[in-house]
Amino acid sequence: MPLELVETIADLRSRVASRRPAGLVGLVPTMGALHEGHASLIRRARTECATVVVSIFVNPIQFDRPEDLERYPRSLDVDTDLCRSLGVDLVFAPTVAEMYPAALECRVEVGRLADHLCGRYRPGHFSGVATVVLKLFQIAQADRSYFGQKDGQQLAVVRRLVSDFNVPTTIVGVPTVREPDGLALSSRNQRLNPEERRLAPALFHALHGVQAAVAAGTTSVDDLKQLASRHIPADSRLRLEYFEIVDPVDLQPVARVTGPVVAAGALWVGTTRLIDNVMIGV
Numbered sequence: 001m002p003l004e005l006v007e008t009i010a011d012l013r014s015r016v017a018s019r020r021p022a023g024l025v026g027l028v029p030t031m032g033a034l035h036e037g038h039a040s041l042i043r044r045a046r047t048e049c050a051t052v053v054v055s056i057f058v059n060p061i062q063f064d065r066p067e068d069l070e071r072y073p074r075s076l077d078v079d080t081d082l083c084r085s086l087g088v089d090l091v092f093a094p095t096v097a098e099m100y101p102a103a104l105e106c107r108v109e110v111g112r113l114a115d116h117l118c119g120r121y122r123p124g125h126f127s128g129v130a131t132v133v134l135k136l137f138q139i140a141q142a143d144r145s146y147f148g149q150k151d152g153q154q155l156a157v158v159r160r161l162v163s164d165f166n167v168p169t170t171i172v173g174v175p176t177v178r179e180p181d182g183l184a185l186s187s188r189n190q191r192l193n194p195e196e197r198r199l200a201p202a203l204f205h206a207l208h209g210v211q212a213a214v215a216a217g218t219t220s221v222d223d224l225k226q227l228a229s230r231h232i233p234a235d236s237r238l239r240l241e242y243f244e245i246v247d248p249v250d251l252q253p254v255a256r257v258t259g260p261v262v263a264a265g266a267l268w269v270g271t272t273r274l275i276d277n278v279m280i281g282v
Contacts, residue, residue, distance in 0.1 A: 003084045005091050009099075009139050012092045016053065016140060019089065023050030027142035027169070029133060032056040033073040033187035034082050037177040041146040042086045044174050053140050054083050055092040057099060061107075062128030073187055092140070099135065107131045110157055113251050117153045117244055117264050118275060129154055130161050137167050145169045150176040150184045152262055152277040156251055176276075182208065184276045191272045199238055200274060203267040206231035206243065207278045210263045214280050219257045221245045228265070241266040241273070248279065257281065 006012045016025055026049030028041045034056075045052045056079055063069040076093055083091050108130035113119070119126050137145065147155050159171050177185045182204035183197075192200055206228040213227055228243045243265040246253050254261060257280065264277035 001089065003080070003088055003091060005080060005093060007092075007094055007098065009094065012053070012090065012139060013141070015090055016051065016142075019051040024143040025049060025051045025053065025141065027136065027140045027145045028052065028054045029136050029145065029147070030054060030056055030079075031058045031072065031187070032079050033075055033190070034079045035185050035187060035189075037148055037150065037185035039082065039086060040177050041148060041174050042083065042088060044172065045144065045146050046087050048172075049144060051089045052087065053090045053092060053142060054088050055094075055136055055140070056080075057092075057094055057132070057136075059099075059128060059132040060096060061100070061104070061131060062125050064122045064125055071191070073190060099132070104131070108134055108161065113153070113157050113160060116246060116251055116253060117242065118266060119153065121241055121266065126153070126157050130157055133158055134161060134165065134167070137162075137169055142169050144172055146172045146174055148176060149173050149279075150186070150276065152264055153251060156249075178204070184274075186274060188272050188274060192269060196237060196270045196272065199233065199235060200267075200269050202232050202238060203240075203265050203274060203276050206240075206265060207263050207276055210245070211278050211280055214257050214261075221253070221255055221257065224257070224263070228263075232267070237270050239268040241268060245280075 026045035028045055030038055058072050060069055080091055107127050110126040110130050114126040155173050162171055181201045183201045209231050210224045210228050225243055232238055232240050244253055245261050245263050248260050248262050260281040262277055263280055266275045
């Protein structure tokens, strides 16, 4: 069947219900500006599900800076063409009014999982993420939902959301897709000018250096952080917002690496904020 573009909640529910007898329904939530990272989620869903739904919605309540919301790339026609080429069944592209017909009185609050990493620097962000994701789960009623591991804190929050609220969907984390120089694919990468793009892999190099140091026996987090900072070139266009090493479940900082951890960072490259993470010891 050809791809169907759906703009209302009622229509999506109806179309998903009609397809459910064919087998599992998979949901890939996105904010559009799709790239190969999103494509990897869609391909995974396509191999596991009879029906694949891709949502494309730039969620205003997860942006802590109005200018970031305004600048977020939007390319629905191009995104829809990519979805069509990957065999997506339904693209759900609602308006803000459709998703939020009235001012929200109820929101999902996120606790300790948002205390560190991006949550420390983006107040309210993960509440906005958790709220819209819960809405999408309720709307699509998917059996499986696919998220990229690049947004590691988001993935942890979504897993806990599903557990805490008994949402009947299985969360599937899909590995980060990278450029040949290590830069994690992101919709924000298209904001980088050529010189900024050359500098952007610095965060990955820092993460990779820490990963190698742990493998070689370094366990002190202070030492690992100092090592990471040395991988960031002294350039006025670069600003390391944070670099932390946390446990992989509650995302709380650790002093020493004695088991599996997540190393994660956020790097400003010019006016573009990039994030990345790696699992260590897993």
